[in-house]
Amino acid sequence: MSGFAITLDRHIVDQERNHPEATGAFTSLLTDISLAAKIISYNVNKAGLINIVGKAGTTNIHGESQQKLDLFSDEIMIKALVHGGNLCVLASEENPDIIPVPQKYPLGKYVCCFDPLDGSSNIEANVSIGTIFSIYTRITPAGHPGTEEDLLQPGYKQICAGYVIYGSSTMMVYTTGSGVYGFTLDPTFGAFVLSHDNIKTPKKGKIYSVNESYFDYWDEGMKNYVRWAKKAVPEDGRPLSSRYIGSLVADFHRNLLYGGIFLYPADNKSPNRKKGKLRLLYEANPMAFIVEQAGGRASDGQKRILDIKPLELHQRIPLIIGSEDDVKIAEQFIQGKRTE
Ligand code: AHG
Ligand code: MN
Ligand code: MN
Numbered sequence: 001m002s003g004f005a006i007t008l009d010r011h012i013v014d015q016e017r018n019h020p021e022a023t024g025a026f027t028s029l030l031t032d033i034s035l036a037a038k039i040i041s042y043n044v045n046k047a048g049l050i051n052i053v054g055k056a057g058t059t060n061i062h063g064e065s066q067q068k069l070d071l072f073s074d075e076i077m078i079k080a081l082v083h084g085g086n087l088c089v090l091a092s093e094e095n096p097d098i099i100p101v102p103q104k105y106p107l108g109k110y111v112c113c114f115d116p117l118d119g120s121s122n123i124e125a126n127v128s129i130g131t132i133f134s135i136y137t138r139i140t141p142a143g144h145p146g147t148e149e150d151l152l153q154p155g156y157k158q159i160c161a162g163y164v165i166y167g168s169s170t171m172m173v174y175t176t177g178s179g180v181y182g183f184t185l186d187p188t189f190g191a192f193v194l195s196h197d198n199i200k201t202p203k204k205g206k207i208y209s210v211n212e213s214y215f216d217y218w219d220e221g222m223k224n225y226v227r228w229a230k231k232a233v234p235e236d237g238r239p240l241s242s243r244y245i246g247s248l249v250a251d252f253h254r255n256l257l258y259g260g261i262f263l264y265p266a267d268n269k270s271p272n273r274k275k276g277k278l279r280l281l282y283e284a285n286p287m288a289f290i291v292e293q294a295g296g297r298a299s300d301g302q303k304r305i306l307d308i309k310p311l312e313l314h315q316r317i318p319l320i321i322g323s324e325d326d327v328k329i330a331e332q333f334i335q336g337k338r339t340e
Contacts, residue, residue, distance in 0.1 A: 008034050008172060008183045008192035015176045019159070025108055026176075029086040030160065033112075033133055034172060034192055036080035040073045040117070040131060041170040041185060053124050061096040061314055063272075069123050070094055073116035073131060086110050088138050089146025091313050093282055098313065100145050107143070110159075111136045111150045113313075115282040118163075119247025128167035130249025134286040135160040151281065151313060155306035161286035165249050171195070173253065175293040180256075196257075201294040204234070204325040205259025207243050209251045217267035222301075225263075225333035228340055248278065252287050252321065256294060261322035261330060265301060275316040280308060284319045297327040301334035 012030045019026070047053045047069060056066045074094040081087055082099075085106035090099040091113040101107055112135050119129040136157055138150045162174030170185040172192050182196030208229045215223060233239050243260070245251050251262045266276045278284055288298035288305035298305040298321040308317065320330050332338040 005186070005191070006194040008194075011181060011183070011194055015178060018178050019176065025084075025086045025110065026160070028084050029081070029108070029110055029112070029135065030174070032080045032084050032086070033077075033162070036077045037131060037164040037170070037172055037192075038185065038190060039076050039080070041164070041166050043072060044069065044123075044129065044166040045170075047123060060094050062093075066094060067117070067120040067123055070117045070120050077114055077116045077131070077133075081112055084108070087112055087146070088140075088142075088144075089148075089150055090114070091151045091281060092116055093279060093314070096314075098146070098148050098151060107145065109138055109142065111138055111146050113151055113282045115279070118249045118283065119245075122245070122247050127245060127247060128165055128250035128253075129247050130166060130253075131164040132249060132282055132286050133160075133162055134158055134282055134289070148313065152310040154309045155280075155285035155288055158285060158289045158306075161289040163249050163253070163286065163290070165253050167250065167253075171253075173199070173256070173290065175290050177289075177293065180290055180294045199256060199294050201256050201291065201296040202259030202323055203295070205255060205261065205323045206234075206238060207241050207255060207258060207260030208263070208326070209242070209244050209255060209260060209322075210263040210265075211244055211246070212242070214267045214269055217269040217273075218265055219334070221334040221336050222263075222265045224339050225330050228329075228333065228338075248283055248287070252291075255322045256291065256296070259323045259326075261320065261326035263321075263330060264319045265334070266318045272316070276318040277316060278319045280305075280310050280315045280317040281313060284317045284321075287319070287321055291321055295324065296322055297324040298322075299327065299331060301331060 056068045058066045086108035088107045093115045114133040160176045164172045173182045180199040183192035184195040300318045
């Protein structure tokens, strides 16, 4: 190591040079996101010491009870992003409708959708949680507030996607379409420092990650896949391991680095899970952009996540994501092309 740290701010400027059409606005937007991440990280790391854990007593549009830290993180993301003049509209898991930029702030050419705190059921157990974000360029005319149309773009039009994982260390992982880069927060000088340069995920892994408590509610193809995974003995003779943390960011991040597959399929446990649980705009799409940039694959079991045209803000989507060969095998089972 030369001793000189490549910080996120410096890396963003370098990345911006790859996008001649980008102005300083993109750098400013990502810098705002990294500031929000630091504030959320600081509060997540001391959550047990301040009155910020536990249920907020409210529910979101998904009928899920909101944790205090969900709402705190949502507020921090919105406050950090709206003032900079880089966005024309936002969307968040914790807000039923689009979030306009307040009139006192200038409008920008980007839109951002985000999950302010992913894995919130794990907060009180001190298990890794995260923030996920996705950025597009607006498609409606400049000079007016952004609309839902700007947010309902297919995932392949993202110009940037990333997540922050609040774990044993706080890391930000992002892509702008030229590879995937990981930055670890150095608390001594409060900067994200490049720690994982140009991440590539293994073509196949040894881990499958799924909540098997829903087994009885899956389609037969999905059941056949898990039956196979339990018995699979790949060439190296080592059977697969089952790992499930229950925070998408944590399960995804582990598989990105080690290789493996994460599945959250549709199930018929209740009517609102016919498309699974995860949301397309601010969970599946950003993770799909990242995993493809790292050489992996992401589908809903039938088609590529990034090709799906969203129809509504909080649309759910089945998610099969991770190492390319592993996802392809799961797709064969889910599509009925393979039963063992
Ligand atoms: P969020 O906390 O943002 O609602 O996301 C939770 C999601 C995701 O992080 C995780 O993969 C999934 O919920 C776990 O769901 P189950 O508890 O049903 O397995
Ligand atoms: Mn989430
Ligand atoms: Mn969330």
